[in-house]
Amino acid sequence: MKFSIPNFEKNRILVIGDIILDNYWYGITEKISKEAPIPTVNIKSRLSKLGGAANVAVNASRLGARVFLIGLVGNDESSEIVRSELVRLKILFDLIVLPNYLTVTKFRIFSKNQQIARMDFEEKIKEKCSEYVSYILEKVKKRISFAQVIVLSDYGKGALYETSKIIDLARNYKIPVLVDPYGKNFEKYKESTMLTPNLDEFELVVGKCSNNSEMEKKGFEMIRSLSLESILITLSEKGILLLSNKEHKLYLPSFVRNVKNVTGAGDTMIATLAVAFSSSELSLDQSCFLSNIAASIVVEKENTSDVSIEELKRRFYERSCRFFGILREDQIKNTVNICKFLKEKIVMVVGYLDEIHLTYVRYLNRARNFGDRLIVAINIDTSIERLKLKNTFYSTENTMEILLQLKSVDWIIPFKEKSPENIVRKIKPDVFISTKICSSWIENIFRYVGEVKILNFKDNRFYDENVKIV
Known part of the structure; x- marks a missing residue:
């Protein structure tokens, strides 16, 4: 409750x-x-x-x-x-x-x-x-x-x-x-x-x-x-x-x-x-x-x-009283503490700058349904260059502004590392959402999360499945 x-x-x-x-x-x-x-x-x-x-x-x-x-x-x-x-x-x-x-x-x-x-x-x-x-x-x-x-x-x-x-x-x-x-x-x-x-x-x-x-x-x-x-x-x-x-x-x-x-x-x-x-x-x-x-x-x-x-x-x-919007890393601890004693369930997803499209918006809406607050940890430009991801049409600022317009998104956390593992470790979300489990870092985060759900897109809608954490 x-x-x-x-x-x-x-x-x-x-x-x-x-x-x-x-x-x-x-x-x-x-x-x-x-x-x-x-x-x-x-x-x-x-x-x-x-x-x-x-x-x-x-x-x-x-x-x-x-x-x-x-x-x-x-x-x-x-x-x-x-x-x-x-x-x-x-x-x-x-x-x-x-x-x-x-x-x-x-x-x-x-x-x-x-x-x-x-x-x-x-x-x-x-x-x-x-x-x-x-x-x-x-x-x-x-x-x-x-x-x-x-x-x-x-x-x-x-x-x-x-x-x-x-x-x-x-x-x-x-x-x-x-x-x-x-x-x-x-x-x-x-x-x-x-x-x-x-x-x-x-x-x-x-x-x-x-x-x-x-x-x-x-x-x-x-x-x-x-x-x-x-x-x-x-x-x-x-x-x-x-x-x-x-x-x-x-x-x-x-x-x-x-x-x-x-x-x-x-x-x-x-x-x-x-x-x-x-x-x-x-x-x-x-x-x-x-x-x-x-x-x-x-x-x-x-x-x-x-x-x-x-x-x-x-x-x-x-x-306005709960640090909604873009979070710096030094604000993460306070935000998570607030959520804990408000007994709010935190859901987290990882995004990239080239993913802003209708299906991704639906993906975020679906992810939000698994809890009370949705955090989007997003790779910023320098990280994308390091990962050699191409076809990035949006700058960091544009991406942040677009995501903040979505009612499903409560917080955005930009990160520069190759993997979001450090951010996940600080947040320890109740639910971590992904569209796949083949990422090299995803198994490393299992120890920091309550549960992991994989969302599959089929017939113009998302279907979820639980991932057993061993």
């Missing part, structure tokens, strides 16, 4: 952390201030969005999950806006009001879509207010039976001073804890289920990583030292890296088309991960895949934003 997005309406997520209110003021700059050499912005519109842990809650709710939010706010206008938005979005909450303190609030000022200033209003929780921080643990104790998964959203504002106690409590109830970490001290997240740092946050703790191997090594060391089950590192435009305590690793590419704003992308990532992780129908790899797609959607939006279940499904089922 192929991987699909399940219904999340019965999933329950408890979000705990630093609540932020993000304000966006939009206006027009028409003059320079007489008071100082700075622009004067005539504000035309204002927008308030929930940020921090509240944004995590919003994103989880937009995917259909039931969400409960616990955090700290001040006794001020911003806290009233936060409450009003949570009520409007039907998110359950239990907020602790700190007297004489401000709700963490950020103002971003824009002129003609260009941000020109940001103002922050915040006060970190001081030791004398530790009694209020301890109230969070009491709230968690009351609400813990609600949760299938707990998310700790740490922005370093003070709501999660007792992180280790919350993690211990969750462990006693056998509830997974996903943490969006902050700062240099990751020890306070010890024995949580998963951390989701970005690369900068990760390197702040473990030191600079010169290459992927060093990053993986330090990631596995962190998993062992902190007794984690896994760690998910976001790598900006390079995608994400998942490492687990079972020495499993998975790289997923970025599916971003056009980055507009990265504010809150980590909130969307961990919210989607938590919702998917709480579903018994999805594996950890699949949950990471969905969170990666969600994050790629949200960075294409303006301001602090969220992703709806409809948007997630739409992008999930689009071709």
Whole structure:
């Protein structure tokens, strides 16, 4: 059965952390201030969005999950806006009001879509207010039976001073804890289920990583030292890296088309991960895949934003999120990994530049029927010259363009070697299709494929036969 997005309406997520209110003021700059050499912005519109842990809650709710939010706010206008938005979005909450303190609030000022200033209003929780921080643990104790998964959203504002106690409590109830970490001290997240740092946050703790191997090594060391089950590192435009305590690793590419704003992308990532992780129908790899797609959607939006279940499904089922088209050899591994946990069956054929004709198109259509995805590994010009094949009427570029127009073809992989054995070894397709078995290299690939089928053309149609692999 192929991987699909399940219904999340019965999933329950408890979000705990630093609540932020993000304000966006939009206006027009028409003059320079007489008071100082700075622009004067005539504000035309204002927008308030929930940020921090509240944004995590919003994103989880937009995917259909039931969400409960616990955090700290001040006794001020911003806290009233936060409450009003949570009520409007039907998110359950239990907020602790700190007297004489401000709700963490950020103002971003824009002129003609260009941000020109940001103002922050915040006060970190001081030791004398530790009694209020301890109230969070009491709230968690009351609400813990609600949760299938707990998310700790740490922005370093003070709501999660007792992180280790919350993690211990969750462990006693056998509830997974996903943490969006902050700062240099990751020890306070010890024995949580998963951390989701970005690369900068990760390197702040473990030191600079010169290459992927060093990053993986330090990631596995962190998993062992902190007794984690896994760690998910976001790598900006390079995608994400998942490492687990079972020495499993998975790289997923970025599916971003056009980055507009990265504010809150980590909130969307961990919210989607938590919702998917709480579903018994999805594996950890699949949950990471969905969170990666969600994050790629949200960075294409303006301001602090969220992703709806409809948007997630739409992008999930689009071709654009799965490296469709011409693949470089360095993209093969990621593509195959994606197919594996999507439980898609890969079919592979080998083609040459002089084979583009109606019968060959029918051959590809027939081959595609044996699986979910069709890869055409095609000899490029230099290889054909080496093989001394003549009557090649199409250039490499023309052949690629023609094949990409066919609905049956998902990926094209050009190769220069005399034999496609190296490509087949990397892909390990479920089904390998050929029109003959007399090629000198075909028997060498049997060890890398699930099954081989020979398609014979007769009476204007193709007939297939299985080849027994010994």
